[in-house]
Structure formats: C-alpha cells, structure tokens
Amino acid sequence: MSNHRAKYKILIADDTEMNRELLAEMLEDEFDIIEVENGAQVISVLQEHVAELSLVLLDIVMPEMDGFEVLAYMNRYHWIDDVPVIMISSETSPSYIDRAYEFGATDYISRPFDAAVVHRRVSNTIMLYAKQRKLTDMVAEQIHEKEKSNNLMVTILSHIVEFRNGESGLHVLHISTLTELLLKHLVQKTDRYHLKKSDIALIGTASALHDIGKISIPDEILNKPGRLTAEEFEVMKGHSVIGASMLAELPFYQKEPLVKTAYEICRWHHERYDGGGYPDHLKGEEIPISAQIVALADVYDALTSERCYKKAFSHDVALQMILDGQCGAFSPLLLECLSELGEVIRKELQNNSLSQRTKEEMQTMTKELLQQEELVASERVLRLLECERTKFQFLANACEEIVFTYMNTPPILSMTEFSARQLGLAETVIDPLKNVPERGELHEEIVDRLLTRVKRATPKDPMVQLDCKMMIGGSLKLCRCVCQTMWTETEEPEYMGLIGRIFDIHEEYERVQEGREAAVSYAMTASLSKEYERGYFTLNKAEVKELVRNLSFVFDMVRFVDAEINEQYVVDDNGELHKEPYQCYALWKKVKHCEDCISAKVFARKNKVTKFEFVGEDIYHVIAMYVEIEGKPFSLEMVSKLTDETLISAYGKKDLVESISSHNKKLYIDPVTGIYNRRYYEDQLKGLACVDAVAMLDVDHFKLINDSHGHQVGDIALRLITKTILSCVRSSDATVRFGGDEFIVAFRSIPREIFEAKLELIRERVSKLVMEEYSELGFSVSIGGAYGPAEMPTMVERADALLYEAKTVRDSVRIG
Template sequence: MNDNEKIILIADDIELNRAIIAEIFNKNYRIIEVENGRKVLDAIAVHGRAIKMVLLDIIMPEMDGYEVLQAMAGNGWLKQIPVIIITSDSSEKVALRCYNLGVSDMVKKPFNPEIVRRRVENVIELYAHKFDLETMIKKQITTMEEQEARLNQANSFVIDALSTVIEFRSGESGQHIQRMRGLTRYLTNNLVHLYPEYDMEPAMVEAVASAATMHDIGKIAIPDSVLLKPGKLTDKEFEVMKTHTIRGCEILETLDYTQDEDYFKLCYEICRYHHERWDGKGYPEGLREDEIPIWAQIVSLADVYDALTSERVYKPPYSHEQAVTMILNGECGVFNPKLIACFKECVNHIRDNLDENTEKTAGEGLVPYRPSSHVKPLRLTDIEEMDTISERVMWLLEVEQEKYRVLSEMSGEIIFDYNLLSDRIEFSEKASDIFDMDTQIEHFIKRIQESGFIEQEQFKELIDSIKKITPEQPFFRQELRLKLKDSSYEWYELYANAIFDSDMGRCISILGKITNIHERKKRSDLLYQQANTDPLTGLFNRNALNKHIYAVLADPVLKNAAVMIIDLDNFKAVNDNFGHLYGDGVLKEISREIRERVRETDIIGRIGGDEFVVFMENYGDESVLEKRAEAFCRALRKRYEEDDVECAISGSIGIACFPRDGKTYDELLVKADQALYYIKKEHKNDYAFYRDEIRQTHFHSVLSEVDA
C-alpha cells in the first residue's frame, strides 16, 4: 500500500450517482466505486488509511449503510476513516441514527457539487490534522519519557496525564497549550500584584500556569462526530460537549498520582470549573462568584480570549481589539470584576508578549489547524463554471433521459420540470402534440399569462400553491383547465413535487406530471349534477338546497338572511288543460324568471312540483326583500292560451328572516311556509312576512303536500 495514495471510496447501488460524485473528486483523488456494503468493507480491508473518505448511501443490496457503519465501528475503522452519508432521506430519525453510528456529516440529495466538495475536503483535513496531532503527541510522550529523570514532579504529572489523554484521542494543538500557559501566567501575576489578598508565591503562579494546560483534557472523551463537527452544534450535541469538564476529571482520577496533591487539586479544579461563570450561568455545577476557585476563573478568562483570537474550523479569528471589546461588554459571559480589572491592566502586554512567544515556540509544539490555502470562498456561480462532465457521466445521463422519455410516453402523461431560479420549464414531447407550445419555455410565468394556457383564476391558485410548498410539505395537486391546440379547454390534473437545495434551504425545481382527467371530470360533474340538481329546471334539489343553506347559516359572521318560499297559483289548471309536458315547459320558464332576479350569492332551488325556495344572505334591510318579492310577483304573472283554452298563473311568496324568525333552516322554512299559507288564503299573487299574529292562525302547510 502506498502511504501517499489518496483514495475516496464511493458506495451507491446506482451507477449514475457514483459517476456524478466521482466527477467531483477524480482530479485530486483516486476513486474506488462499489455498489454494495459488503464491498465497502472489502475495500477498506485492502487499502486501509489510504482511504481518506467513504461517501456512503444508506439503501444498498447485501449490506446497507447502517450495517456498514456498525462493522466499521466494530473494527475501529471509524476512528481512522471519516464517513459522509449521501441520501435523499433527511428525516431527523435517519440523521440521528447515522450520527449515533459515528458519521462525520450528512449530505441530502440533490446536492450542490461544489458545496459537497468543500464539506468532504474539510472533513478529510480535520481527520488528517487529528491523526497528525496524535502522532505528534506520541512523539512528545516518547521524548518526555526519555527525559523523565530530569523533569520535576509537575512535568512528570503532565507526562502521565498526556499518556492517559492519548487513549482518549486528544485534539488540542501545541500553540493553544502554549498560549493558555502564557495567558494564565500573565493574568495570575497581575492579579496578585493588584489584589494582595490573592497571595501566591511565584512557584504557585507557575503551577497554575502549568495546570492550565489540562483544562480541556476531557474533550478527548467527546465523540468525533461532535468534537470535529465543522458547523454549529445542536442543543443535544452541545450537552454532550459540556460533559468534557466531568470527563476530564474522570481521566485525572484514573491516574495513580499522590506525590503532589496540591498540584493535582489545581488540575482537577481547573478542569472541572473553567466553564463556570461569576453570575452562576456556567456549567457543570452552576457555581457563582467566589464559590469558583480563583485559578479556574483565571483559566476561564484566558480560554475565552484565546478562543476569540484563534482560528477555528467554524469561524475566523477575531482581532485583539474585537476580542477585548466582546469580553468587556459581557458578550462572553460575566467574569469576576477584579479579574476584569486585571485583564484591562495587562491586556496590551498580553497581546505583545504572547505573539512574540508564540512565534518563538511555534515549531516546538503541535501545528494548529489551518484550512488549505487553495480553498477559495464559495460563490453561487461556481457550479456553473465547473468543467464539462466526463463522457461516462454524459452517457449515463443520456441513458436515464431516454428511460425517462420512454416511460412518460408509455404512461400517456405529460412530464415537466420547472426551474424556479431561471423561470424555465421543460415538458416531455407529448406536450407539443396536445398544446400549442414548445417543449422548452423561457420566462414561463409571463408566457403563460399572455397565452391564456391556464385560466387566470386557476393560474393565481397555482402560484399560491407554489408559494406554500416547504421541505416538510413538498407535494401538491391541482385540477386545471388547459388550452388545447384548437383553443378549446379540457381538464387536467397536475401533480407536483418540489426539489429543495439542502444546503441553501430553498426550492430550486418542481418536477411533476399532467394527466388528462377531462372524461373523468365530465362523469364526476354529471354525477354531481344528478345528485344535487333538479333534472327539469337545473336548480338545486331539496337535499343540495338544505346542505348549502345549512353551511351559510353556520357562518358566525352572517348578519342576516331570508328564506322565500314561492308557490305558483293555479298551476294545476295548466297541467289539467294543456298536459304535463306543457306544464314542464312552464316550470322551466318560471325557473329562468327567478334566476334572472337573484344575485350570484343567492341560493335557489326547487323543492316540489311548483314550489321554489330563494335564500338571500346579508340582504341589508327589509325594503330590499320587499322589492325583490314584488319583482318576483310581477314576473310570475303569466297567461297561457291553447285551442281557445286560457289559463292564468301567478306566484305567492312567504318570507321568514334570520335571526328574527329563527336561527336554523328548519325553523325558517316552517315560518316561511306559514306566511305563504297566510297570503294564499288572503289573496294570491302577493307576498307576506312571517309575523307573530300569523302563528296564531290555523294553516295548511304547503310543505306537507311536497313531503307527501
């Protein structure tokens, strides 16, 4: 095995997926492709640490991604080789399971190739840096062990501690340790000078500075998936990270060291309490003020300053001035006021001397992490500037495109792909045969609005549906009337699925299909009409009338409403003299007369032979109802003549109002029926409102005749 060889192992059962990923990395890495989990393990067994990254799919034959991760963990390979999952499943359940199994990162399909390249290179560099640190620490320990006879007890303790730490996979750098020692020394000396109550001999100051290097020893016990994560930690991950204070103390307690209990106490208390804060808002115990050992307070402030002014994988360094301002403004937590005063006194001295000392000793310790100099800032146009993909990928894409075309033609459906970023849509070839349009349309929104391809109201609904899609709800359906080549319209069902850029969090494309449902829609409309309309007049039948009026009356914002029952006077004579067929024609004519005198929001229906109902909501005042009733009465005065036989008909109307006369449709219908009976008994071809005095009179219900 060539130690200098750099391999990326790609595991996916779909060749096109492997080819596209390989194209991203083949210039800088040797690529090994496998189609199942079993071959992943075989490749690692052969190539070992030459594999710098495993890009792993979850769903694969023989052995899936989860089983691969479990096997790698069992063999200790996950500690040496990072794994990034590339999957289309972004659920929290899947992510949590993968991270618990030890993956370094997850990438959701579809992905931006340039972002994937950066994330992979970052993780590879982190692992390489970690490996270098471990190697350097082992070398340091060997050197320290060789000089053991000449080291004092404190150095001997550090050697034992570092020997234990290496088993927990240390990740700190030499310069960080050096800076922490120098910062702690300066702060402690200045604190003793300004505040004599902190009585420390020079040896004690050096002991505190030496013990400060042990403050983060517990991070060795933190899982790599948390410790080496490049981005922001989740709340759960941060809780894991916070345990490094306790874990560090557990490591110290395992050491067989009893020769200098005072030094051990310093190390222990610094390790445990360096994240406590003056106001009690720190961890792990929430100590406050002087409950926190003073050396832990000093190391805490030194650690915050060094973290701010140092480069991290998740942030660039702040300037010295920015760091000082943030600490003094309380942006990094509350510190001991005396310690802050001390910090102000020596802060410039710290800056000047620490930089000088770091330059002198940089070569003596571990090399801190630095991103590769060739990695340039990411731009959104990078993907557009990438080199042309290889012939293999192009061939595979052409094969997939041909499959896509054949399947769409066989299904009889029209497939489309709408790019939201460029406002460009592409249809399958069938679209050009049915609609008067090209298969590829630029400026889609404008072109569709101008062409009348979709009716305006439905187009607005479509745009609203697109605006409402989210990664959690990426699907929607809509029925549309679309314009055909002959300018007629037919019903189609659109089924769409949005594709989101997992890195940017925005919708980039909508894929879908358009299916002709015109005949199904006609049958559905016919069934609806048969179930809800009167076959003779086309008005609502009694069941549909009830349903619609019940719905309106249930609306809490309804102000008022009226139910009018219209009954034809002397209609029986028409049927008796001219026949029922002639009478049907009269009923159709009457229904047209009623339709012409109602608003679009009014509900009308036929509830019996010659009985009609008109329901008016939010009519204003009673004068409006009077004018409407008078108009109906005038329109219904008809005279018919056939073979010297003459018949005259008219209309009588009973009216009940909501909420005065009742709050339910049943109550209003009964009272309108009483008013109708009253006016027919008094004089026909007129109208009457329900009044209390009408209730006292005996009446014969028109509705009872209908129901019978």
C-alpha cells in the first residue's frame, strides 16, 4: 500500500510574474500551486475549487480587484471560514496590516521574502486550519450520533407500544411522514403558526410518541378483535393522559422542546376542533397545532391500515370519510391541506421506507447543525459536481460556439478564452449585472430580456432562449442565445446559475425574410400593386379570397373591420364575408372601442395607416388599408406579432419606442405652437379626478390680427404668446391650445397665492410683447382662473365662466 499523501493546494495571487515564481519555487516541492494575476481570477478559482484549497497567498495591489476587495468577497460568501489567507505585500504601513486582519487574514508577510519564514508560516497556518476542521468534524459527528441515538430511543419506545398493540412497524413511520407533509403544506398556506423547518422536524420526531400511554392498557382491551364496550373504551381513552403523565414525570429534560412537544401530542391528539374529543374537550385553536396535525395523521393511517378489529379502507374512501366529518371535526384549514395533498400522500406512503426516512433525517440534522444554513466543504463539493454534470451534458451537444457560465452565488460570469475574445470580454466578469462597463457588447436591453426569461424558468422547464443582435468577432450579427438554468437537487430547489451558448442565426433569419418578402410580392398581384401603393383597394369576392389567402402567409392575422359599428369579418373559402360574434376591439382585450382606432382613421382618410398595439407583454404591428368590397367599405387590418426576431437588437426596441413617441407627438401636439392640443385634453386631462387649479386664457382681438395681417403673422403671434405663457408656468403644469386663440393651463399642487401671482404675471408679460417686424401690433389676454381642487370638467366650467367676466373689460384676470 502506498504511503503517498495528497499535497495541500495553495493559490498564489500576485500581478507580478516574478513574485509568483519566487513563491512557487519556495513551496512547490511540498504543495500543489495554482497561480493567478488579479483579484477577479482569485474569485473565479475560489468558486470552482474552494473545497480543494488549503491556503491563499494574496497580494494587496492588483488589477481589476485588489486584495482587500477579494477579502470582502470571501467574507460575504463565507469562504474565509474554510480557506485561510496570508497577505503577501511590500506595503508595511500599520493601516494596511490592521485592515488585512480586520478582513480576516490569518497572517501578513512583508517583502522581500525569506524562504524559511514563508515556508514555516504557510505550514503552520495550514496545520492549524486542518486541526480546526478535524475538531469541527468531530463535534459534528458527536452531535449527529447524539441525535441518531435520541431518534433511535424514540423509535424503539414507539415500536414497543406497536408490538403490544399488534400493529405493523410502519404505523409510526406513516404518522411521522404524514405529520411532516401536512406541516410543510400548512406553512405554505399560512404564516399563522410561525413554524420553522426545525420545528417541523421536531414535531415529526415527537409524533412517534403519540401512543406511548398504550403501554399501560391491558392486552385484552388493546388487542380485542371486536368492538369495545363503553367501559373498555373509557379505559382505552385513558392512554392519552397516561402518556402525557409519563412525560410530565420525567426527572430530567422537562425544558427540552422534544419533551414539551411530545407532551402536547400525547395528551391532546384525540381532541377535536368542535370540542368533541378527549380528555380535556379543547376546542378550536386551544388545541396545539402539533396535536391537531398528529390527530389528523393518526385518523388517516388508522383508516387505511388493517387492524385486528377492521379491514383497511382505500385512500379515496378514507379521505372522503374524514372530509365528511365521520371521524370527528378537524380544522377547515387542515382539511384543505389534506385534500390538496391527496395524491402526494398516496404516493409517499407507497414509496416510503426506513432507509429513505433515515436519509431525510440526516439531511435535516445537517442543516440544523450549520448556522444560517452555511454549507460545509463536502456539501459544496456535491453542488459543484452537480453543476459540472449539468455543464458536461449540455456542452456535449455544442461544437465551436460561444459558451459561458453564470453562477448566482457569488455572481460571476465565466467563459472560455475563445468565447471571451469573440465577445470582447474578460474571461471572468465579477457581478456582471452591476458591473456594466465590463459587459462590453452585452447591452442592458439584451441582459434585461434574458433575465426576464431566466426568472420564468423552473427546474421542470429549465431552458431559456433569446434572439438578438450583438457584436461577435468585431461585427454585428444576429445570434441565438440558448441557456440551461441550474438548480439544487433539494426538496425546495434553489436557482444556482446557468450555462449557455451563443451561435449565429443570420442565414436562418435571411431565409425567413426572403420567404416573407416573396409572399408579400406574391400577395400583391399586378392588378393590385398600384392600388396598394395608393393606399386602398376596390375588390370583388374572387379578389378578396385570393388576397386574404396570400396575405395570410405574411401576417399573423388578416381581418376586415367596419369601424362605424366596431364589427369584424373573416373571409370563407368562397370569398364571402362573415361577421364574427365579438367586437373588433376584443382582439386587444378591451371592453370598448379603441380611442386611437386605426380603422376609423382609414375610413376618414381612405388611405393606409399603421400603429402599434400593446396587449400585456406582447406588441403587435398593425397595417390598415381602406377597401371597398363590391361597393361596401371596410378597413383591411393586417396584424403581425412582434417577436424577438422583429425587435432584433438592443437598438430595436429603442427605435420602436422612438417610433411610438413620434406617433404620439403627431397625435397630441399642436403643430403651430408645439404645446398639447385639444385631443390631449380630451384623452388625457378631462378624466382627471383632482386638479388643484385651472386657467383659461383668450387672446384679446386676435381675429383682427388674422384679418389685417394674415394667418401666417397670426401663427407667429400665437407662438410668441405660447412661449410667454410657458415662461410663467412650471414644467409639471399642462399647457393646452384649446382652440383658435384659447388656451388652458392645468396646475398641480400649487398654493392659491402663487397661482394668482402666475396668472397676473402671464397677463403682464403678454401686454409687454413686441413683434419686431410688426411693432404696431399690441397684445393682451383675458384670464379666468378656477382654484379647487375639483374634477377637471368642473374646473374648466368654472374657469370658462370667470374668463367670460374678464373678457368684458379685456386685459384682466378673474379668479374664483
């Protein structure tokens, strides 16, 4: 047998190659060495090899992340608890040394190095941590053995009772399994009982003692094959009090949670929610939740198990008997849990075994042992191996493509050298979601869209896909990113990260585009091409049939809309139009006609119009054209759902938003003055339920300017007056050209005195306006101001009445 001992592994982190070589030469005979040149690489190595490392020799001044930042990361993810760090630096300032120790460094060695000193300090530190780990393992083993012994004694005692009772050895196991299932489901439904995982495990263990009082019941009663007499039943009922008394009379451990919980279960697991149980006739929540749960589990197992006095009922029959109240009253909430867990319970009790139970208990004890659920090295190794298996399976199907991994804790993006070169990134990016400059061409839009999909992934559906444009090898390419999310194989899976690959789909997309363009060209036959360019069609039934058939290759939906009555029609194989049973706006999940109805515009203008329609997270592009089918007018709507291929890049959505903003600008902005128009008031302001103040302004004698100097001069005057009004109000106030020479200003959160002062300022400044080329023209405004708060229509009505008063004298302000 070989006496060869595996070498301890040391990570040396220094940005100077000579320093790394010196340290490696001193230590390589006795230790395995890993070398890195910056802090980011330290984090990457720790993430992959923390369970294998025995020591880190860490420089302070390094690129990307310095030594103190590395120590901060090691503290955040508790690596410092398992891997000691010795600082190696030429910095001898006490502030540096003190800071290193505050961050958890074990030792501090100053340059220049002394080989003997370095070797001795490294060996001492590794030996010290090895002894600490051994001591920790010994304590953990002792705790584990103690817990195992306690559970063993509980199991033995409960099986003694079962043996006397003639029951199978699975009764205790079933009760414990049912108890934990019901409790776990209960805490998901309500936070009323404040139960932790350790509480659930404790109640599950204590449930095994629910019938220990039966040890004092005579055999002839306990195992009687027939129905018990009233006197015998009274004796049998005494087992709950006897069991509780046995626990209450223990000379030690009265304050132990296990004893307290077992007492509750023993005494009250035959109580019922309506007070009809025994021995104390407790009612409702007077019964401890531990006893309520065990009572329900006990009844279910009694029904589904064969006894000396009865045959076993099926799962479904037992469930129905309990829900019907044939076995006494239980908490409605617990009955809901039982009903919802029906199939789970059936499978669990079929598959349950003592070995599986022991495995679960060991997992629970391990979690309880680790403070704040921190993972010991062995568990971390298992998780890392779990990740590596997933990576291997995924990458087996990949060839020369960009491959990357992202680990959630700590947040690190890693990739191969080839992948990093193609994307223009570092091989390791620390915290890529926050470290935007290091993401290179992974624009925020791409990252956000990918994150949205990742958040929807589940252990059962772990795959994620995203199409986007990004810089690959220095050129912009259409790519597909396919990822597999990774999860822990625990009872409640936790997201660990993902592994992904990126590949070029430019050719695939070009084929789709070519096919789409060909279909459009085919749809627009020679006889219709000119009409398409003109913006409207006149069609007969045969042409309608052919047109719709061809357009269906291009668009997701083609329909005809009668905008006057909001009805939509589809075309059958004979070219006949058939009315649909729902209104046209139902497609957009609306309950009334669209305020910005594209088909209404088509009817009014008799041309082609486009718009974007938003339905939840989906965006649709709609093209509408005016058509006449055998003399009857319709709007032909061609609808396309925008997918990731359509919103093709980080710039695609930006362009879309700009397009929509431009559309809204045309819709709501007055072309002469550049402020909001009457339509904006009707659509956006009129429905406001609370407005602090509203002013209506009218330019005095404005008609004379138009009549004497023409509308062009009148427009210049309006722009000048508008600019003056805007200079007197806030950017948060809404200024609207209400019509002609009339304006409305809606004020939010404004004191009355400031409101009055602003209106007077507007009047004063307008009266002093001078048009350089038309100096003979004078200007004035009449203003009516209503101070609320009140609904917008009410405020406008009041302001209009006050404006009427002001216009009787001109160049004046009336406020009320």
